[in-house]
Amino acid sequence: MKKETFAELEIITKNVLHNFKYFKNKLNIKTKLLVLIKANSYGHGAIEFSKIMERAGADYFAVAHPIEGIELRAGGIKKTPIMVLIGETNYYKELIEHRLEPCFPNINSLKNFYKILKGLDIDSYPVHLILDTGMHRLGFMKREIPELLNFLKKHPQIRVKSVFSHLAASDEKKWDKFTLEQITQFQELAHQIEECIGYHPLCHILNSAGIERFTKYQMDMVRLGIGVYGISSIKHSNLKPAAALKCKIIQIKNLGPKDGTIGYGRHGKITKHSQIATIPLGYADGIDRRLGNGKAKFLVKGKLVPTIGNICMDMSMIDITGSGAKVGDTVTIFGEKPTAQSLAKILGTIPYEIITSVNRRIRRVSK
Numbered sequence: 265m266k267k268e269t270f271a272e273l274e275i276i277t278k279n280v281l282h283n284f285k286y287f288k289n290k291l292n293i294k295t296k297l298l299v300l301i302k303a304n305s306y307g308h309g310a311i312e313f314s315k316i317m318e319r320a321g322a323d324y325f326a327v328a329h330p331i332e333g334i335e336l337r338a339g340g341i342k343k344t345p346i347m348v349l350i351g352e353t354n355y356y357k358e359l360i361e362h363r364l365e366p367c368f369p370n371i372n373s374l375k376n377f378y379k380i381l382k383g384l385d386i387d388s389y390p391v392h393l394i395l396d397t398g399m400h401r402l403g404f405m406k407r408e409i410p411e412l413l414n415f416l417k418k419h420p421q422i423r424v425k426s427v428f429s430h431l432a433a434s435d436e437k438k439w440d441k442f443t444l445e446q447i448t449q450f451q452e453l454a455h456q457i458e459e460c461i462g463y464h465p466l467c468h469i470l471n472s473a474g475i476e477r478f479t480k481y482q483m484d485m486v487r488l489g490i491g492v493y494g495i496s497s498i499k500h501s502n503l504k505p506a507a508a509l510k511c512k513i514i515q516i517k518n519l520g521p522k523d524g525t526i527g528y529g530r531h532g533k534i535t536k537h538s539q540i541a542t543i544p545l546g547y548a549d550g551i552d553r554r555l556g557n558g559k560a561k562f563l564v565k566g567k568l569v570p571t572i573g574n575i576c577m578d579m580s581m582i583d584i585t586g587s588g589a590k591v592g593d594t595v596t597i598f599g600e601k602p603t604a605q606s607l608a609k610i611l612g613t614i615p616y617e618i619i620t621s622v623n624r625r626i627r628r629v630s631k
Contacts, residue, residue, distance in 0.1 A: 271511035298324035300489035309628030311339035330355035369402035390425035426466035435473035435497030508599025527573025550621035
């Protein structure tokens with residue numbers, strides 16, 4: 265018997281596969297496709313989402329922290345290689361135990377990892393090198409490459425699986441010249457590394473926007489992040505939302521002007537006879553407090569209805585007057601309508617923040 269649930273993040277599998285295929289079709293047959301599973305798969309549920317991607321044919325996964333990779337292995341992801349983007353860590357032994365592949369942004373972290381390998385008597389282990397070509401977040405700067413090359417020559421136990429860099433503004437046309445300069449510098453530095461080690465590591469620099477806008481620079485692999493989750497920087501992209509945050513109405517009140525106000529601080533004013541519904545999602549679940557008091561509208565029975573009053577920690581109120589909604593009816597916070605992009609616009613932020621804010625206590629369900 266299926267348990268009743270009042271709220272869930274519905275993973276729309278057909279949309280996810282549509283997005284994956286959209287990007288896959290842009291690639292050459294030999295180009296590998298890495299999917300970002302970090303931050304709980306951008307809020308979509310790491311285990312559930314990675315299994316969909318593994319079946320779809322993803323060549324690589326990437327997470328931000330070792331604990332995320334360990335979670336994937338424990339959840340059943342056994343075959344697909346997993347890259348850990350933040351290689352500066354105290355989890356080196358755990359990384360090795362769970363067959364995770366660390367990324368290194370500087371010589372000190374690489375040296376520390378080598379000491380661990382030596383202590384464990386490991387002859388060879390795959391690692392990934394991050395090059396800083398202009399993002400200036402993590403990675404070896406151009407002036408640091410000679411020291412890196414010297415270290416790699418002396419320590420062949422460090423098996424360079426891939427070399428990569430991160431585009432700073434591939435989604436903005438005004439920075440295209442800078443993006444192309446980043447790509448050129450990356451190619452030059454990656455070539456120096458290849459000549460030094462004597463074999464060809466995977467080279468990759470394109471992110472989701474890069475795949476759409478700079479396809480010819482796909483090299484050996486591309487990194488698919490926000491795009492597979494249905495969000496694009498291109499205005500008329502064919503991507504579809506990968507998930508919908510939904511819940512059920514748990515109570516309805518018929519109120520009039522004499523009833524006064526709704527919620528904390530008495531900010532929700534009743535000026536006419538209204539039907540006010542309570543839903544079991546609040547700011548602890550990812551509904552930003554700034555979406556209250558009519559700033560946002562959620563979908564009920566095909567109609568967008570406004571929030572009323574302050575968003576609470578675990579609940580919110582919406583004005584369903586005239587919608588015909590009943591207790592138990594579904595409310596969509598974001599999905600195909602309204603979209604995560606539309607909520608982000610209200611808040612003056614990016615859709616990444618909307619989808620990654622969904623609390624883990626909300627059950628993820630693949631449909």
